[in-house]
Amino acid sequence: MSKRTFILILTFFAAAQAQAFCGFYVAKGNAKLFNHASQVVIVRDQDKTVMTMANDFQGSVRDFAVVIPVPTKIERGQIHVAEKALIDHLDSYSSPRLVEYFDPDPCAPPPAPMYMKNAVSEAITVSASAPARARSLGVTIEAKYTVGEYDILILSATQSSGLVTWLVENGYTMPKGAANVLGSYIRQNMHFFVAKVNMGEQARLGFNYLRPLQVAYESPKFMLPIRLGTVNADGAQELFVYVVTTNGRVETTNYRTVKLPSDVDVPLFVRKDFAPFYKALFAQQVKHEDMSAVFLEYAWNMSWCDPCASEPLSPEELKKLGVFWLDAGGNVFLTRLHVRYDREHFPEDLVFQQTGDQGQFQARYVLHNPAKPGNCDAAAVYRRELRKRQEHEAKNVAELTGWDLDEMRRKMHLNVAVVTPPEKKWWEKIW
Amino acid sequence: MKRFDPRLYQIGALTLLLLYGIFALGFDITLTRAVLLVGTAIATQAICAKMKGVAFDPRSATISGLSLSLLLRSESLMLLLAGAVIAVASKFVFRIRGKHIFNPTNIAIVALMLMSKHVWVSPGQWGNVAFFGFLIACIGGLVVNRAARSDVTYAFIVAWSALVIGRSLWVGEPLTIPFHRLESGALLLFTFFMISDPKTTPDSRAGRILFAAIVAFGGWYINYRLFRTNGILWSLAAAAILVPIIDALLPAARYQWSRAARGLATPPTKQPSNLATA
Numbered sequence: 001m002s003k004r005t006f007i008l009i010l011t012f013f014a015a016a017q018a019q020a021f022c023g024f025y026v027a028k029g030n031a032k033l034f035n036h037a038s039q040v041v042i043v044r045d046q047d048k049t050v051m052t053m054a055n056d057f058q059g060s061v062r063d064f065a066v067v068i069p070v071p072t073k074i075e076r077g078q079i080h081v082a083e084k085a086l087i088d089h090l091d092s093y094s095s096p097r098l099v100e101y102f103d104p105d106p107c108a109p110p111p112a113p114m115y116m117k118n119a120v121s122e123a124i125t126v127s128a129s130a131p132a133r134a135r136s137l138g139v140t141i142e143a144k145y146t147v148g149e150y151d152i153l154i155l156s157a158t159q160s161s162g163l164v165t166w167l168v169e170n171g172y173t174m175p176k177g178a179a180n181v182l183g184s185y186i187r188q189n190m191h192f193f194v195a196k197v198n199m200g201e202q203a204r205l206g207f208n209y210l211r212p213l214q215v216a217y218e219s220p221k222f223m224l225p226i227r228l229g230t231v232n233a234d235g236a237q238e239l240f241v242y243v244v245t246t247n248g249r250v251e252t253t254n255y256r257t258v259k260l261p262s263d264v265d266v267p268l269f270v271r272k273d274f275a276p277f278y279k280a281l282f283a284q285q286v287k288h289e290d291m292s293a294v295f296l297e298y299a300w301n302m303s304w305c306d307p308c309a310s311e312p313l314s315p316e317e318l319k320k321l322g323v324f325w326l327d328a329g330g331n332v333f334l335t336r337l338h339v340r341y342d343r344e345h346f347p348e349d350l351v352f353q354q355t356g357d358q359g360q361f362q363a364r365y366v367l368h369n370p371a372k373p374g375n376c377d378a379a380a381v382y383r384r385e386l387r388k389r390q391e392h393e394a395k396n397v398a399e400l401t402g403w404d405l406d407e408m409r410r411k412m413h414l415n416v417a418v419v420t421p422p423e424k425k426w427w428e429k430i431w
Numbered sequence: 432m433k434r435f436d437p438r439l440y441q442i443g444a445l446t447l448l449l450l451y452g453i454f455a456l457g458f459d460i461t462l463t464r465a466v467l468l469v470g471t472a473i474a475t476q477a478i479c480a481k482m483k484g485v486a487f488d489p490r491s492a493t494i495s496g497l498s499l500s501l502l503l504r505s506e507s508l509m510l511l512l513a514g515a516v517i518a519v520a521s522k523f524v525f526r527i528r529g530k531h532i533f534n535p536t537n538i539a540i541v542a543l544m545l546m547s548k549h550v551w552v553s554p555g556q557w558g559n560v561a562f563f564g565f566l567i568a569c570i571g572g573l574v575v576n577r578a579a580r581s582d583v584t585y586a587f588i589v590a591w592s593a594l595v596i597g598r599s600l601w602v603g604e605p606l607t608i609p610f611h612r613l614e615s616g617a618l619l620l621f622t623f624f625m626i627s628d629p630k631t632t633p634d635s636r637a638g639r640i641l642f643a644a645i646v647a648f649g650g651w652y653i654n655y656r657l658f659r660t661n662g663i664l665w666s667l668a669a670a671a672i673l674v675p676i677i678d679a680l681l682p683a684a685r686y687q688w689s690r691a692a693r694g695l696a697t698p699p700t701k702q703p704s705n706l707a708t709a
Contacts, residue, residue, distance in 0.1 A: 180603060187602035220658040247548050253660050254612065256558035258457065292558060347607040353660045356549035357459070359506055 037238040039087050039212075040224060043322040044354075045246050045330075047218050050322025054087045054212035061210060065172055065196035069185050069228075071219040073142075074154055074193055080214040081148035086321055087212055090242050092310040094298035094336040096260070096278050096363035098271060103371040103386075106378035133169070137162035148211060149202035153194040160186055167194075177231040185225070216322065224350045230343035236291070241337040241350070244323055249299040249357040250335040252350050257337070258293040260285060260363040261400055267393045267412050268367055277365075280401035282338065287402070291345040298336035299361040333358065368393075377429065384423065390414055438490040445497035445624065452501060458556055459504045464511060469496030471515035479523045491535075491630075492519050498536035501620065503543070505550040514539040514550075527675045530685065534631045534667060541668040544661075552661050557616020584627045586640040590647035591618070591663075598655055621663050633674050635683035642677055646670045 041052040053068070134141050138158040145152055157163040160183030164174055172194075185192075195213055229237050243250040251257035261281070270277045285295060305312060315326055323332060339350070370386050373379035394412055398405040449465060452458040469492075476492035495518040503514050518539035522531040525538070543550045592613055599609040612618075626632070626646060632639050649666030653659050 180605075184603040222658070251553060251555060253554045254615075256456070256555050257553075289558075347605070347611045351660075353551070355504065355551040355553070356547070357504070357506060357551070 037240065038229075039091065039240045039242070041087060041090060041242045041244065041321055042224070042352075043244040043324070044222065045325050047220050048216075048324065049219065049222075050214060050216045050324070052082050052087065052212050052214045052321060054084060055210075061197045061202065062199060064210060065194060066213070067167070067172075067192055067194050067228075068213070068215065069182075069190045069192050069225055070215055070217055071190060071221040071223075072217045073156070073191050074215065074217060076143050076145055076154075078216045079147055079152055079154075079193065079195075080216070081150060082212045082214045082320060084209065084211055086313075086317055087242075089310065089313055089317060090321070090334075091240070093305070093308070093313060094242065094300075094334060094362075095309055096297060096365070097309045098266075098274055098365050098367055100271075100367045100369065102369045103382075105371045105373050106382035107373045107376040134166055137166045139163055139166040146198055146201060149198055149205055149207060150195040150213065151198045155192045155194060157182075157186055157192065159183070163192070175231050178228060181227050181231060214322065222352045222354075224352070226341060226346060226349055227343075230341065230346065236340045236342045239339050239341065241339070243335045243337070243352065244302075244318075244321065245333050245335070245354045246325065246331045247358075248333055248355050249296070249359070249361075250337070250352050250354050251296070252294045252337070253353050254348060254351045255339075255346070256289070256293045257296055258285070258289060259296045259361060260338075262361070262363045262365075264365055264396050264400060265368060265389070265393050266365045266397050266400075267390065267408065268369065269411050270365065270397065271367060274365075277397070277401060280403060282340070284400060284402040286340045291340060291342070294337050294339045294350070296335070296361060297338050297363045298334065299357070299359070300334055301358060301360070302332040302334050331358075377424065381423070387414075436490065438494060441624065442490065442493050442497065445494065445501065448620070449497055449500050452556070456556060456558070458501075459553065460500055460511075464508060465497075465500035467508070468500050468511055468515050469493055471512045472496035472499070472519050475516050475519040479520060483523060491522075495519055495535045495539075498624065499539060502536065502552050503540055503550060504553055505543075505547075507549055510543060510547060510550050514543055517542055528678075530675075530678075531631065532674065533671045534625055534628050537625060537664060537667050537671070540664055552617075552664065554615065554617040554661060557620070559611060559614040559616070581627070582636050583632050583639040583643045584622055586643035587626050587647050588622050590644045591622075591651065594647060594651040595655075598651075618663070621667075626663075626667060631671060631674065633677040633681065633683075634685055635678075635681040638674075638677040638681040638683070641681075642670060642674065645673065 038053070038055045040054075043050040043052075131141055139162050140156045142154040142156055143152075144154070155163070155166075157166075160179045163182055163186070164179045168174055182192075193215075197210070224241060226237070226239065266277070282295070286293075302312060302318075313321075318332060319326055326332070339346075368389065371382065373382055390412055391409075391414065394405060394408040394414060397403060398408050449458075453460065453462055453465070472492040472495045473489045476489060477487050480487040496515055499511070499514050499518060503511060505511050518535035521533050521535055521538045525532045540550075540552060544552070592609075595612050596606070596609040599606065626643065633642050646663065646666050649670060650663035653662030653665055655662075659665075
């Protein structure tokens with residue numbers, strides 16, 4: 001059997017915790033693959049949880065396999081395959097956004113009210129984007145079946161060494177150190193399932209990419225396991241967690257949850273550089289918080305949005321993501337968390353709690369398009385104020401992203417002295 | 432030599448922590464709301480003191496208001512202010528043998544969390560910055576030493592650490608995990624400023640150590656067996672009910688702020704409670 005590359009995804013585990021996911025890529029042979037961004041959707045009410053997991057696996061699907069820890073015993077029927085488009089939609093709906101305003105012409109009385117053009121809505125997708133032998137090893141194959149393009153094996157193990165031996169004998173490459181983490185999960189009564197791609201089914205279904213896996217379970221553990229993902233990761237991992245609840249915003253209880261800077265005026269060039277702007281901004285905030293915080297990027301009741309970065313999810317889409325209380329009514333509150341983590345700064349799995357905070361939050365950056373006034377007294381004042389505002393915008397973007405301030409000024413053409421007549425005295429404006 | 436009332440140290444320390452939280456850590460509370468919370472707590476104290484016909488002393492109420500500002504979170508100002516009223520009023524309502532039962536801040540938080548889904552406590556709001564941990568521990572240490580009840584704090588931290596580290600060793604987690612959990616600012620705040628309250632802990636040293644161990648075990652059970660958050664807050668409220676029983680089994684002299692303030696030893700015989708120092 002060929003060796004399979006394998007991603008360990010962690011899911012729920014102990015201590016008032018919800019498990020974060022996403023694992024690590026392990027290269028086939030010795031080659032190293034890097035984990036880029038993982039996305040997890042957690043839909044939760046009471047203790048009922050539906051988790052949808054997607055990753056941007058880059059290798060050959062033939063080499064793909066994943067081990068997912070879950071906090072409870074899983075039966076056939078609790079595992080499902082979702083459409084990638086669902087997560088993409090959720091991502092674009094909740095992503096940081098640009099909002100654009102147009103200055104009124106200072107020479108055109110009466111001043112027109114400011115209006116807002118609907119958001120540029122750059123949906124930044126931070127690209128992210130043999131039973132007997134088993135028994136002798138303390139590994140029980142509880143069930144084996146095919147869901148969509150995946151072959152699923154539900155395992156229960158009593159010892160990590162047995163589980164690791166079984167995985168290795170069955171063609172999975174295990175990263176060094178994974179056995180210890182698996183062992184601690186087994187001690188906490190976690191269960192596991194393995195998913196690998198059934199090439200025949202995949203060809204029959206016609207997908208040329210990996211669809212997200214979904215798992216439904218009921219457990220008080222509100223957590224996401226991230227420890228396996230840091231076992232031998234080279235560098236930091238990127239994770240987006242979208243949590244859908246009923247009562248309000250979700251936050252981590254064992255790490256600080258920090259709001260991403262928002263409602264900041266930024267220069268016009270950010271419109272075309274929004275992706276690098278957002279990435280630099282996020283990197284700068286991670287640095288500022290010493291890589292020890294989880295960032296809140298969006299928190300909103302999904303019944304409305306203003307501005308909407310993309311169309312809200314339809315009831316059908318929400319149901320497919322696992323929002324099981326939709327027919328009974330009840331709020332649908334979305335929290336988007338973004339975390340960059342490594343083993344040093346995030347030693348333990350992410351544990352969540354739902355708060356009663358229904359306040360709206362979005363990571364929002366504001367563009368102001370200057371007016372092009374003619375010649376009037378108000379125009380001179382406007383130009384002076386505009387210059388001040390643009391300087392302020394340059395400083396904002398430099399501070400948020402760590403980019404060089406002079407470079408920002410250069411991009412905004414602020415180095416060219418603007419010839420403006422001296423400001424009139426107040427009495428000169430009377431007559 | 433006249434000594435300062437330990438509550439003044441506590442008020443100073445909690446105020447500094449609150450300002451740090453609001454301005455440096457971006458707590459979900461505004462300065463205005465914090466001032467209203469403290470003001471409501473003091474006003475409640477004044478009203479209750481008048482109704483009971485005892486002297487008015489704003490110090491303990493100020494501590495309750497500051498503690499609620501540090502811990503209790505809600506979008507609703509009314510719920511926050513209700514917390515301040517419950518905290519202070521609980522001292523006058525829930526009394527056994529002249530001693531109030533619940534830590535005022537603790538019972539207010541627990542009662543509101545039971546009654547409403549619009550309040551919460553954010554244990555992660557402090558982060559795990561080691562420097563800050565040291566700072567809070569030092570300031571808190573000063574407070575408890577002045578209050579002469581540091582035994583309950585030390586007993587709790589020993590019991591809690593043993594449970595958290597023991598669990599990690601049992602499940603085979605690296606020690607970075609329990610240490611990360613112990614570095615929590617919320618835990619330190621609880622340890623040095625809440626469980627240490629000399630008015631609601633047992634009178635005897637043996638009783639206090641037993642009490643600390645019970646609170647630690649209860650909190651640990653809630654966090655790591657039931658997998659719910661804020662275990663220590665729930666546990667302290669539940670364990671408070673046991674204090675009269677512990678006092679009956681292990682009797683000792685009652686603590687009085689006024690004596691600590693004067694730097695006097697606690698008298699050897701039981702004193703009738705003085706509501707003015709509640």
